[in-house]
Amino acid sequence: MEPKYSSNPDENLQAAEYVEKPESQLKAMWETLRQNKAAVAGLFIIGILAIIALTVWLSELMGKQILPYDPNYADMTKSFIKPNAQHWFGTDQLGRDMFSRILDGTKISLFVGVTAVAISLTIGVIFGAIAGYRGGKTDTVIMRLMDMMLAIPSILLAIAFMAALGKGLDKAIIAIGLVSIPEYARIVRGSILSVKENDYVHAAKIMGNKTSRIIYKHILPNVISVIVVRATLGVSTAVLDTAALGFLGLGVQPPFAEWGDMLGRARGFIFSAPYTLIFPGIAITITVLAFNLLGDGLRDALDPKSRIK
């Protein structure tokens, strides 16, 4: 994060603009973001990952096989082939092409990451908005509930959910989505409390606007940038959580290629087939790194004065 007072006078000027014109926040963010090389790199990687995921997904929908091999086709005669020209990343225990599986896994990781965040975001924003705007008892009840959830380590909570619900993509999304609700609720509540006292919100109240309208029209646009940053970083957390569940054997149902699940399987073969362990790990790290880069960039762009929570 940047110093409080930048030596560049224009940056200070921009910070001032945020306060005055909330609706131009996203645009201004984008402008600043473009200056940030790391964030652009992150965005670029995410773009590539998204293209891979979409291509794989669409071709699957159309019933075409565009990956070098069918990622889920087990061929026991090809078990554990070392990386070579045909199988760039080698094959796994069941003779499946690791390269194809890792590309295929992009689809799952991004999908779980984004949808899980969407779930926690939606519920968290609603909870946080109600708590922050209504205040009083409602606030207390909601935030206490959030405190309780926070008091249980999220990975344990997710494991318990998965153990109860059983394995599966949908269940993993729900488990990961549920456990990070409190974080969003807290952030949104905090942001709302800080803008609630602003003049234009008061003005809207005096003019008799409905509560929901005030939240939607006046308060949300002001907290949206905070949420965007959090959600971006949230995707990276969700991808890591998915991998952790997969690693513990609680992730998706077979034969889906999920990176954490691949790592979990590879664990028994760290000496005989280390390539089955290296590549999925790299794939996870790169994906998480990309979202972290973008998230950091967004945060800096949003507010040079901001700090890590």
Next chain:
Amino acid sequence: MLLEVKNLTTEFKLKRGIVKAVDDISFTIDKGEILAIVGESGSGKSVTSLSIMGLLQKPGKVTGGQIFYKSQDLSTLSKKELQKLRGNQISMIFQEPMTSLNPVWRIKDQIMESIMLHMKLSKKDALARTIEILETVGIPSAAQRANDYPHQMSGGMRQRVMTAMALACNPELLIADEPTTALDVTIQAQILELLYRMREKFHMAVMLITHDLGVVSEAADRVIVMYCGKIMEEADVRTLFNNPMHPYTIGLLKSIPQIDNDSDERLYMIKGMVPNPLNMPKGCPFSDRCEQSMERCTQEMPQLQDIDGHKVRCFLHDAKEGGSAKQ
């Protein structure tokens, strides 16, 4: 001569270009003298003081000239030797009393730090000295207040603490950067009064940096007027107030609200704005705001002229032109 600044140039290297915050300025301060440096914000007066103290932060850098303290070139001193000088012989008061004190240290610890550092006193003696100096700057029940944290004090009190800190080691030169700007008018007067008293008591020189000519008239012996990193005019305080020569100085003087002036005239304002430091006019930096600007002013930089000890940078007073514009 206590301090001599010779052709000092300080630049800020920014991505979009180089800003000359201080551009080739020279001046001196004598022992026990109060020199006021006046200018609007961005005129380079604070940068001048930071350059003298060696406290410039990146991307700022002294790129030319020399600074002599007691005839010693400060640029030849090592870091350590400079640190010995700072806070000891040359000390400084900053303009933001609210933020210039360390919020998590007790007042006494902040003052004692510099006493113990420079005067090599024991802890006990340092504390005694601290309380003494706090009393000197007019903090009531100093022994108790010394245990306070900055946030427990008012702005005026904090500025007194700042002053006490600066005076703690009996400096010979005190640089006071807008010491009164952030304060109430009544407190302002008290602080200025304090500075004046301290000058008398310890016979130290003061470099008073301010944008407020009112303050100058009350305290200073000599005045330098800066604009866009350049000295525009320099004279003793009486001469400058009675006979300002530069149109900029004249403008500044006109914009002081005068209590005895009961006319209904609106307060004078210099029209226009300080030029963008990255895009300076070719000629006199004040040319685009000057009511008496001439063709030449926009093309050529006037030189600083010394007219019987009254220095001025303006073509209106160019010796070759022979003219001298009177009000």
Next chain:
Amino acid sequence: MLRYIIKRLLMLIPVLLGVSIIVFLIMRVFSPDPAPIVLGQHATQQAVAAWRQVNGLNDPIYLQYYHYLTGALTGNLGTSYYTKLPVVKEIMSRFPATIELAIVAIILASFFGIVIGVISAVKKNSIFDNAGMFIALIGVSMPIFWLGILLIILFSGALHWLPSNGRINPLLEPAHITGFFLIDSLMAGNMDAFFDALRHLILPASALAMYSMAIITRMTRSSMLDTLQQDFIRTARAKGVPEGKVVRKHALRNGLIPIVTVIGLQLGSLLGGAVLTETVFSWPGIGAYTVECILKSDFPVVQGVVLLVATIYVLMNLIVDLIYAFLDPRIKYSKKEV
């Protein structure tokens, strides 16, 4: 201050109640039946039914909760279905291992995080800064279990430098006084045991510390950059304070305030991270054990662990807030609302 602390401690009650209800619901309503696992390969349907009856699993859920609650209030958290040992005993025999690991990890993370963060801030945009920040970024992006396995492959598998699993060579194990082997072995004056325990700690603690270290490094850097721009730092320099002292005594003391919060929060999250680290390194702690118990539907143990962890979480938050007040004289809790 005391009133504030008491008030905060009282808050523990609703949190624990809520947490226990959440866990109760997840485990007892949705989780699979533990009986076939407990009773083993030869379990008959009748035996399963009888076992459920004896263990009260056929009661309505609110009654089960009531029984649990009244038991818990008298300090009885029940017995593990699987080992038939009291839950408290099961937890306490593993808990010191996790705490020892977490504390060593947080010390590593804080030390390296703060040092790297401070140097990065002071030498902003230098090669050190860029390298440090890149490592920190990788640190927060790497799955902890993957890092752990890579460490094992390198330091145990290839180099044979360090043990890959366990806490100590069992024959060197010191008498359990505190349960922390580093301390116990020192108290017993057994240096072999001390160094053996230390060698066992290095890899898991490093793996566990990596993420926190990365977070602390980033936080320290930004906090220090912020602080170093403050006016009072300029004041200190103007006083002639040497630069090293300016950084350590003036800037770090102020910059430390947000860092302490982060360290406190990290200590909480380390308990979560311990789940994966312990699994990878066969560390005999509470994390891996809890996962096992969740998967075996050993309800009483899971409930007990979660209560313990939630208590720690609340206490950690309180301690962080108190340290905060200690570090920052501007904060006073006595009048403030919770």
Next chain:
Amino acid sequence: MRKIRRMMALALSATLALVSLTGCGSSSTNGSAASSSSAKGSDTLVYAQGAEPRGLDPALVDDGESAKVMSNIYEGLLKYDKDSTKVQPCLATSWDISPDGLSYTFHLRKGVKFQDGTDFNADAVKANIDRQLPPKVTQDMAYASFVFGSVKDVQVVDPNTVKINLKSPSTPFLKNLAMIMAAPMISPKDLKDNNNNVNQKPVGTGPYKFVKWDKDQDIVLVANDQYWGTKPLIKNVVFKFIKDNSARVVALNNGEADVIDGIDATVVKQITDAGNKIFQAPGMNINYMAYNTSRKPFNDKNLRAAISQAINVPELVKSLYKGYAEPATSIMPTFMEGYDKSISQVAYDPQAAAKTLKAAGLTTVHMITYTNPRPYNTATGQVLAEAIQGYLSKVGVTVKIDSYDWTTYKQKVKEGDYDIAFYGWVGDNGDPDNFMNLLSDPDPTMNIALYNNPQFNDLIKKGVATPAGDARNAIYTQLEKIAAADAVWLPISHAQTLCAYRPNVQNFYFHMTGITPFVGVSKK
């Protein structure tokens, strides 16, 4: 503030110490970690296993991990031969069976003492069996009904003679008495002192005494100086629990463990390259795939056979278990009485399979499986299911797999909503009934094929009551043939037990019933 500096200096020196520590580790090469090897000379054997025992009370546990430890602490009236499941005298020196097969009289070894100094005698035998008979038996005594279910009562004839009366003749009974579950003799004093649960405080008559158990870490045993038989050669035995397979290998190669078990075929090279040895023992188990015979589509024998036809079992087993499991052609392992070479399953013929399946219009199948490695299937049920998914896709059948953690899996099996499920069985006593009985068990969690064939069930009953011998063996061969003809299961493999040990370990062996007696083992 000076404190901070001091702290930093301290932390820095600690780091340096750490660095020098790793350094000194590196200087002692030869693949052994320096500090640990010094602590265990030839008088200590470290055995690393994959999980922690559940407990050490033979009546209260059911897991193989407990068995290994208990087999060194306890003994029963009888014991198994070193390389078969024939019974030998142990705490009983001889026995008589009444002609009607209903009462067994055991003559006990004299002068044997429990490790707590109390005498082993007929009263102790009665106490141990009585606690597992009604009315004292509790539901969590996992093996009570299996081992002693046929017992009517126990009579003390004299201090060294005990008579056990059965409700009905049971040929497997003698074999049961050699088991490590339920059958071993515990000191009655110990039982009394510990409230009838000696999971944490085992006292038996065996060659090793229990010392301590650090949860999730290890169990330490020490040689029993008062042992009645050949004295053990190694003084201390440490059972270490290392969950991760690879970590166990690292531990062995690093010298942190002398013997490890539960290893995977893929790490064999790793182990032998490091100069360590492999112990390969035949396994008394079966890893199988079962069809749900109670509902469509697999209530049709032909469809079951067609699916079995589509799977190349030998290829699958070779690839998955790398030669450390035997492809199964029968339900019983080949070394058991009742096995006959003539038993065989449907032969691999994907074309025929595809034809049958296409004709029947079978295109999708729902499989459930487990995600954990099991003793009979180290590759996990999930991997096995995925491999079979590959074979079935070649004959035009799409497989939907739902895999669950073991606990949940058991529940799902009970619910019965599947076409195909995976399971396995680890033999308890070496009697053929122990395997074949599964297909007649009324409990759906045992008989996951939900097979119910009256002819089969009658033969099972007959087998139990028939005295050991050729006539009895013929019954089990016939049972195998019925099961194969009906294609109820697809037997996949008999997992071999794969252990590894350091070359200085002598005479180590792993019995097919899953126990590891260390009494004759030594270290050079």
